[in-house]
Amino acid sequence: MILKPHLEDVKIIGYYLGKIIIGLGLFMLIPIICAVAFWEICPMFDFLIAIGITFFTGFVLVRLCFTEKDLNWMQGMIVVSLSWLVAALLGAIPLYLSGHWFSYLDSCFDAMSGFATTGLSLVQDLDHMSYAHNLWRHLIMFIGGQGIVIIALSLFVKGFSGAFKMYVGEARDERVLPNIIHTSRFIWLVSIVYLVLGTLALGIAGILDGMKAYNAFFHGACVFMAAFDTGGFAPQSQNILYYHSMAFEVITVVIMILGAINFKLHYHLWTGNFKELLLNIEMRTFFLTAITTFAITAIGLTTIGAYPDIVALFRKGFYQLISGHTGTGFQTVYAAQFMNEWNDLALTGIIFAMGLGGAVCSTTGAIKMLRIGVIFKGLVEDIKKIMLPEKAIIVEKFHHIKNIFLEDKQVRAALLITLCYLVLYAGGALIGMFCGYPFLQSLFESTSAAANVGLSCGITNSSMPVILKITYIIQMWAGRLEFMSIFTLLGFIVAAIRGK
Amino acid sequence: MSHVSRNTLHVKNFVKFIVIMISTCYLLPVTCYSQVSSTDLINNAKQYDGKSVNYQGEVIGDVMVRGENAWININDKKNAIGIWLSSGLAKEISFTGSYKFKGDVIEVEGIFHKSCSLHGGDLDIHAKTIKLITKGYGIEEIIPSGKVNLVITFFIICLTLAVIYFIRLGYGTRR
Numbered sequence: 001m002i003l004k005p006h007l008e009d010v011k012i013i014g015y016y017l018g019k020i021i022i023g024l025g026l027f028m029l030i031p032i033i034c035a036v037a038f039w040e041i042c043p044m045f046d047f048l049i050a051i052g053i054t055f056f057t058g059f060v061l062v063r064l065c066f067t068e069k070d071l072n073w074m075q076g077m078i079v080v081s082l083s084w085l086v087a088a089l090l091g092a093i094p095l096y097l098s099g100h101w102f103s104y105l106d107s108c109f110d111a112m113s114g115f116a117t118t119g120l121s122l123v124q125d126l127d128h129m130s131y132a133h134n135l136w137r138h139l140i141m142f143i144g145g146q147g148i149v150i151i152a153l154s155l156f157v158k159g160f161s162g163a164f165k166m167y168v169g170e171a172r173d174e175r176v177l178p179n180i181i182h183t184s185r186f187i188w189l190v191s192i193v194y195l196v197l198g199t200l201a202l203g204i205a206g207i208l209d210g211m212k213a214y215n216a217f218f219h220g221a222c223v224f225m226a227a228f229d230t231g232g233f234a235p236q237s238q239n240i241l242y243y244h245s246m247a248f249e250v251i252t253v254v255i256m257i258l259g260a261i262n263f264k265l266h267y268h269l270w271t272g273n274f275k276e277l278l279l280n281i282e283m284r285t286f287f288l289t290a291i292t293t294f295a296i297t298a299i300g301l302t303t304i305g306a307y308p309d310i311v312a313l314f315r316k317g318f319y320q321l322i323s324g325h326t327g328t329g330f331q332t333v334y335a336a337q338f339m340n341e342w343n344d345l346a347l348t349g350i351i352f353a354m355g356l357g358g359a360v361c362s363t364t365g366a367i368k369m370l371r372i373g374v375i376f377k378g379l380v381e382d383i384k385k386i387m388l389p390e391k392a393i394i395v396e397k398f399h400h401i402k403n404i405f406l407e408d409k410q411v412r413a414a415l416l417i418t419l420c421y422l423v424l425y426a427g428g429a430l431i432g433m434f435c436g437y438p439f440l441q442s443l444f445e446s447t448s449a450a451a452n453v454g455l456s457c458g459i460t461n462s463s464m465p466v467i468l469k470i471t472y473i474i475q476m477w478a479g480r481l482e483f484m485s486i487f488t489l490l491g492f493i494v495a496a497i498r499g500k
Numbered sequence: 501m502s503h504v505s506r507n508t509l510h511v512k513n514f515v516k517f518i519v520i521m522i523s524t525c526y527l528l529p530v531t532c533y534s535q536v537s538s539t540d541l542i543n544n545a546k547q548y549d550g551k552s553v554n555y556q557g558e559v560i561g562d563v564m565v566r567g568e569n570a571w572i573n574i575n576d577k578k579n580a581i582g583i584w585l586s587s588g589l590a591k592e593i594s595f596t597g598s599y600k601f602k603g604d605v606i607e608v609e610g611i612f613h614k615s616c617s618l619h620g621g622d623l624d625i626h627a628k629t630i631k632l633i634t635k636g637y638g639i640e641e642i643i644p645s646g647k648v649n650l651v652i653t654f655f656i657i658c659l660t661l662a663v664i665y666f667i668r669l670g671y672g673t674r675r
Binding site for chain 2: 042045059236238249
């Protein structure tokens, strides 16, 4: 028997959702400051309207649903899944008002792409976009990369058990520090420190490459946010190709890899435990998968002589690969070049890399390295069981911050999530083919959306079918939250309709 | 003029015509293509690789001077393509496109590279000449009255909500 949810459930969900919305509204003050600094009047009005609607929605929810009760698991998960949808709807308002998107659906697509740190975009005439709107595009990646709920946890919450439920719902089940609020604040601290350092590095590179100083630092900050949060938006329509700079490419590769590392590992690096970097299962798996997928891509590109020398092969092949593997989506080639100049083997290497992703508890999407490592270890254990005498006791362990003995339930959990991702990749590819696109192109774009990567082979544009836009929005949302909170939301809706 | 010499003249003219036609056909690819779009260049990069092309569009973003040369990016409303040119030529550009400016529209004649070995495999054009087609200008911001009215409406609503909230808060504290 399915139990119908109580009104109290709805009130608790509404109250915490309202708080998160108010937190989102506060972030809209940053582009307003930017608009004032660059004296961009029209964008300032766009953000004032958006902030008005956001605060109004947030205050009404908090007022109507006021409660002092704590969240249970179901409510925490639903708050998370709903907050990402509502954030995309509200975050799209200033984008739509800018006139750079053909429809509100297109701006919602970009807002979800930003929050989910994907990087696929339907924007028009990006090269004439205001600083304020451009900053907002990148800021939503920064907010989404850290986790929308982390904002609420860091800003409004002093300490309650429900915080952990929302934190887990946002696809982060690891505590860096014993207290979840401290964990949230540590994630912000890491991000802010890297933001300052990354902006400085990219800004200086920009100045040395001939950009105006203020533009170099603005671009530096935007590109940092998109790289560290493995997003993939860039301030100009050519993405990273705009800079024609090897220095920019090298710095962004370093930032992308930093973004793909587990925050728990960052903590150990910050506390001087560099040995962890070499021992950690995620780093080892990442190293191996990056080499393997790059070998596939490089063989593909070399076979057809796509690039004139090894430098070009690295600047194009390796860059797109790392961008795909870390889930960033920065491009130094045009989308059409993937289909026109890369062969199927090279594209397959990139698709594999995109599908695998970075570390758990990082800003990346996709299956993730810990799961791949655990599944591989499980496979090794099973092979050993077959090979060795029946009486032999086989113990498999792996190192992730500490030595952990491999258990069946870990392998099962990793396989379940991996299966969900594979179904999501295949589902999007099927709908792409249903819309008339070829198989490999559909699979590439679907994997890119579901794994929150953002590399595009040309399908994503404002003229693509509405069904495909909605499919990619759902894929980005589900891929970022790693399914559980979305399944809970679906269960809640079913219970509300069919429950007794 | 004899009949034979007139025939010879006809043959000579015919041979000249054929030679000119063949030369034109062979030389056409190495001479400059008439204006091509960015979409055409990107989609048919192999066909244009190493050839002289004529590309027109608006200069956007920064003029990035690198020693004796510079990078600019030219957008033809479909895509932007990187142009590598001498810094002397780059000085001719007065406006670059951004939120507040419409950039100079220029015509570039240069060699197109599908994957330039000098620039790490970039798809680019090495410019030989540039010609100013339309000079850029500042864009005036027009604020729609609807947006102003919306801002005022939301300001009043939020202010009212805040006043109600604080009155209730004060009432609750006194109790």
